[in-house]
Amino acid sequence: MRSVILADDEPIIIKGLKKLIPWQELGIEIVGEAMTGRSLMEQIDEKQPDLVVTDISMPDGTGIDVIKEVQRRQLRTKIVFISAYQEFSYAKDALAFGAVDYLVKPIEKSLLLDAVHKALTQLQEAHEDESSKGKLAVYEQKDKKTQLEELFDRLTQGEIRREEALRKLTALETPLTAPYFSVLYLELEHLQQQDGRWGEHERRLLVFAVSNLADELIQPFGVGLVLRKAENLCVIVNHEGAGDDLLRLAREMRDKILFYLKIHVTICIGKTVSDLQELRQSYKSAVDAAGASYFLEAGSVLSWSQNEPAAGSEEALAEARQAVIQAVVAKDKELLQERCGRLFAQMAQSSRGIKETAVLNGYSLLTELLEELTAIGVPLQVTLEQRNDWLQRMHQFYRFTDLADFISARIMDILEGIGASGGSREAQQLRMIKEYIEEHYSENITLESIAAQVFMNPYYFSSFFKKHTQENFKQYVTNVRMKNAVRLLLQTDLLVYEIAEQVGYHNPRQFSDMFKKCYGKLPQEYKSQLKGGSAP
Known part of the structure; x- marks a missing residue:
């Protein structure tokens, strides 16, 4: 029967490993448990196990320290590493030092079984070799x-x-x-x-x-x-x-x-x-x-x-990332594709030749995009499990172009999700916006203040408003004010400066200029012409 030692600084992980696969049915006996690197090495010395399944990051000695010592002593023990996503960069070192496999938490039963079978195969091959020649003879010859x-x-x-x-x-x-x-x-x-x-x-x-x-x-x-x-x-x-x-x-x-x-x-x-x-x-x-x-x-x-990539500006990367987010929020697919191309070029430059940095930047973009959509009132149902799956898959790509394609696909999925969540919700938001303008046109209305009323960022609000009204926000507000100015001119005896104040202009001259731009005449001329019976 083969033997195994399980090691992790979290007892619950060791408990889970015990139950995850049928060790006895595989012909393997669990002969020890360890919670530190030193304790693990001591047990390896004492029990000479065939297999060790261990966390790569433990107190008082890492998994890398343990596998180096195992190799130095030329022990037959096979090692399978497990670890968390953020320690994924250790995988290359682990495999380079002869680990059987490197599994990412939470551990999947099928992957652990594959790793254990792989270790058993290697042990069997080593045993057959030793049986035919003898371990010492093989070393000497x-x-x-x-x-x-x-x-x-x-x-x-x-x-x-x-x-x-x-x-x-x-x-x-x-x-x-x-x-x-x-x-x-x-x-x-x-x-x-x-x-x-x-x-x-x-x-x-x-x-x-x-x-x-x-x-x-x-x-x-x-x-x-x-x-x-x-x-x-x-x-x-x-x-x-x-x-x-x-x-x-x-x-x-x-x-x-x-x-x-x-x-x-x-x-x-x-x-x-x-x-x-x-x-x-x-x-x-x-x-x-x-x-x-x-x-x-x-x-x-x-x-x-050649391994001295030009330093990319963090500010330039942040700007490129924000530009992509704005294009998504504006639902402009053509603009989005163009800006994604610029973003990926900036990501490659800013990563300084380090894969992990590129992966982190890509994952941060997707997370920031989802957070931005939630902030403007368009939350998408993307679970933490889905995000973790994204991160794991992003680490597995062998080329930056594959990473960029994956990120682009997720961004397009998000864009489609925004479109699917529109419809009646957008109509309701537009109705609220118009009602607010009709009630508050006499106040200092700005694009930012209206956007805040419907929990949108200003950039998205501007695109949203023009899409549904075919007018710029500023021009729409001006038209509402001018319509009410005409009403006050014809139905009251208010002076021009009083009308200007009531429709949101604190500068009578500015009001008169805007009125003339809209109707071709100054307010008083317009009123006189209408009272004289002429058409405006």
Whole structure:
């Protein structure tokens, strides 16, 4: 029977994990529980479990610390991480350090079952291998390539000193005579099947094929080695040439992998260094450059020196976001599409090559839009569960263009929702507005004050009013005032300045000018003409 330890700093989560899947039926015994990183590591030492299901963020030692220690001690324990949405950025590190899977809370039963089955498969394969050769024998008889891979993996992580690395290279009869070292980081495009995932067998075959092809292409260029980093690859090259040669090698790799294997790879060229101890810098600069690939097309080749995106203005991003919201509120689809294009360009620039920043900006836009609609009296029924689903899906996209398409689709859904909630409600609002103007035209009526009466923002109110009356708000108010001015002229003996005050003008001259603009004559001339029997 296999064994598992469950770990989370919230007891209720551990309790839920116990009940979520039938551990006993799967042949797994729960042998321990832990609420801190230190406690988990102590139990791993004591009980040597086959599997650990743990939160990635715990007090007194994170899940990443635990998996590093497990790897350092070369334990057979498989680890499945769980965590909250806001810690989603840890996933890349978790998988890079060999985690079986990374699941986001709340945990879905089917996903946890898949992860556990995956761990059991890996354990079985390891067991079969150990049974045939023996664990110690396998370690002692590792072939030269495997030992080199382990050595260079430690160099890229900064976990071995130069002197020790050189001694190992001498023992392995692998002199590195060229003066420079560079890392190429290959991101394999995640082509999706209908269920949205590669099968484990297909992933292995794909990575193996890409690794072999990359290894062949390095040989004419210099001494090289291909390492697997989770589902991506790290190519280490000891070479004579300059950066142009590396760029040519990267482009050849990209093109031939696409031609022979029909899969896009994005290749990031790290900083060229002249010492083994600095190999970690080259690797880190290549991985950092990979962050910018999110904003590029699939199959790009970029260098660490290009990983300096222009800083986007936060003010410009806020203005672009507000412009999109205003277009939605105004129900102007054509204007909305134009402004969305500008917004996404600004989002890409303001994200500074960081995927998580782009996701956060996109989610903030949708949240702010819904809040704005609620504030103006057009609430849409979007639940917290739906918003969480949006956020999860937004994290899963491999390209910024996919994120932008998803956000655009949600904005259009919201626009349609506004249209569906209109009708009689809008007619009622318009009736209230007109009644208010008829009752208060003698006061200082402004677009802002009327908009507040019906809980709309001024921009939306202006568009709303013109849509339903075919008049600008200001002109409509003026027409109401002039209509009442004519009534007072004909039915009373009030003087012109008195009429001006009663229809909302504190400046008689301004009133007279406006009256003449509407009727072609000054108020007194208009009155005299009507009393004389002439048509106005």
